[in-house]
Amino acid sequence: MGGTVMSDTTLLYSYTLEHPPWRAEMARETAMNTVSSTITNMPWDTIIYDPNGNCVTGVNAAYTCPADGYYAVSATVVYAGSAANQFGVLYLYNSPIAGGGYAAVAAGPQEWSGASGGMSATLGIAGSPCFAGDQLEVRYDIGGVFAVTVSASLAWVQFAWTGPK
Numbered sequence: 001m002g003g004t005v006m007s008d009t010t011l012l013y014s015y016t017l018e019h020p021p022w023r024a025e026m027a028r029e030t031a032m033n034t035v036s037s038t039i040t041n042m043p044w045d046t047i048i049y050d051p052n053g054n055c056v057t058g059v060n061a062a063y064t065c066p067a068d069g070y071y072a073v074s075a076t077v078v079y080a081g082s083a084a085n086q087f088g089v090l091y092l093y094n095s096p097i098a099g100g101g102y103a104a105v106a107a108g109p110q111e112w113s114g115a116s117g118g119m120s121a122t123l124g125i126a127g128s129p130c131f132a133g134d135q136l137e138v139r140y141d142i143g144g145v146f147a148v149t150v151s152a153s154l155a156w157v158q159f160a161w162t163g164p165k
Contacts, residue, residue: 022066022161024050026057027152034079034148039091039141042077048152054159062095062135063159070127070165075108075138075157078120079146086143087112090123095135102137119146120154127162 026044034040044061054064065071073092088111093102108123123138130136138157148155 022052022054022069022071023159024052024055024063025156025158026050026055026061026063027157028077028148028155029150029152031150032148034140034142034144034146036145037141037143039139041093042075042090042138042140042155042157044138044157046152048156062137063157065130065132065134065136065161067132067161068165069130070162071125071130071136072127072160072162073123073125073136073138073157075123076120076155077140078149078154079142080149086119086146088119088121088140088142088146090121091139091141092123092125092128093137093139094128094130095137096131102135123157129165 025048027046027048028044029046041059041061043059045057047055047057052066054066056062075090077090079088090108092105094105095102105128106125108121111119111121121140136159
């Protein structure tokens with residue numbers, strides 16, 4: 001009888017490396033103004049793609065990790081306004097299920113509004129380690145009250161499982 005025996009877990013990871021099923025995208029498509037100088041959860045209001053039902057929209061918008069592994073997170077928010085020389089940053093927060101509460105995992109580059117006041121903030125995380133059940137949130141911190149430029153191409157976040165831990 002020879003051959004190699006694979007465990008169910010190994011087989012699942014082998015398949016998901018080729019065809020990762022755990023990914024989602026949300027956007028902000030309803031007008032909103034930012035909260036000034038307070039780290040605030042981005043209230044995504046539209047699910048663009050979520051085949052496994054891992055996204056929650058609204059003020060508690062989050063992505064729940066369905067499996068242990070590394071997750072890539074990308075986000076962009078474009079702000080319109082007249083407040084010159086203000087900062088804007090996007091953060092990735094994770095709620096470890098064992099630790100309770102949220103912890104900042106990473107931050108995007110700090111952006112500054114020019115004389116016209118508009119700016120965009122970005123976040124790009126190649127692989128944040130997570131356990132199944134962890135919740136990922138994108139939060140913003142901005143130095144003034146800005147209008148978020150709403151559309152699926154100007155205010156969005158994507159989550160994707162990239163591999164096992």
